Amino acid sequence: MISVQNVVKIFNGGRPNELRAVREVSLEIGLDQATALVGPSGSGKTTLLSLIGCMARPTSGRIFVKEEEVTSLPERFLAGIRRSTFGFVFQRHNLIKGISVLENVMAPAYPEGEPFPQLRQRALDTLERLNLKQRADAKVEWLSGGEAQRVAIARAMINRPAVMIADEPTAHLDTKLSYDFMSLMKEVKDAGTAVILASHDPIVYGCDLIGRVVELRDGRVVTERNPR
Numbered sequence: 001m002i003s004v005q006n007v008v009k010i011f012n013g014g015r016p017n018e019l020r021a022v023r024e025v026s027l028e029i030g031l032d033q034a035t036a037l038v039g040p041s042g043s044g045k046t047t048l049l050s051l052i053g054c055m056a057r058p059t060s061g062r063i064f065v066k067e068e069e070v071t072s073l074p075e076r077f078l079a080g081i082r083r084s085t086f087g088f089v090f091q092r093h094n095l096i097k098g099i100s101v102l103e104n105v106m107a108p109a110y111p112e113g114e115p116f117p118q119l120r121q122r123a124l125d126t127l128e129r130l131n132l133k134q135r136a137d138a139k140v141e142w143l144s145g146g147e148a149q150r151v152a153i154a155r156a157m158i159n160r161p162a163v164m165i166a167d168e169p170t171a172h173l174d175t176k177l178s179y180d181f182m183s184l185m186k187e188v189k190d191a192g193t194a195v196i197l198a199s200h201d202p203i204v205y206g207c208d209l210i211g212r213v214v215e216l217r218d219g220r221v222v223t224e225r226n227p228r
């Protein structure tokens with residue numbers, strides 16, 4: 001369970017350009033389901049995902065990840081929780097150019113200190129599951145959009161996260177690749193990983209994988225539905 005309690009995020013606090021991106025949001029997100037955050041551009045989806053994923057801290061309010069309060073943990077502990085609990089897939093994939101697919105997938109696991117041959121084999125197995133093993137030595141800049149996204153998913157999975165977070169994952173994919181992405185998310189969820197997605201795309205939030213839809217507007221939760 002991830003529990004978000006009265007969370008506020010203010011950017012540029014106290015300045016003329018102060019902006020309340022998230023306003024008093026309270027949410028309980030079960031880790032046994034897939035949740036979609038929806039809402040218009042600027043409604044606070046990305047900001048809320050970054051707070052949930054321990055990439056940013058709230059201005060006020062509290063966040064618990066699996067019963068542990070993360071709100072005021074020092075950065076080094078937060079980084080550990082981020083690495084061990086969450087896998088992230090970004091809209092633009094954020095892969096590291098100039099190194100191979102395999103090296104990109106292994107990179108988030110280096111701080112864990114796993115012996116290199118074992119980690120390499122695990123990364124290759126992950127690539128195989130995503131039908132990418134033949135691309136392991138390719139530089140990421142050689143990949144198609146769909147391949148790059150599957151590499152991003154493999155990288156997000158390498159630390160065996162409890163929660164997969166994806167921000168506008170289909171924004172740069174065509175219709176077929178968007179459905180393929182949701183099939184992969186179904187496999188991820190069926191393997192026991194919670195899935196939290198932010199998206200404008202009906203292919204994402206209308207997918208039968210999604211058990212909960214949380215609609216944001218102006219930084220607030222305006223509706224919550226359990227479509228199935």
Ligand SMILES: Nc1ncnc2c1ncn2[C@@H]1O[C@H](COP(=O)(O)OP(=O)(O)OP(=O)(O)O)[C@@H](O)[C@H]1O
Pocket residue numbers: 011012019020021039040041042043044045046047048
């Ligand atoms: N680092 C930042 N500094 C200042 N303002 C920010 C920052 N990050 C986000 N914002 C602002 O906070 C508000 C919420 O942005 P956010 O990216 O969370 O919305 P969103 O719902 O994800 O939008 P989109 O669908 O366009 O990605 C927006 O007005 C945005 O401009």
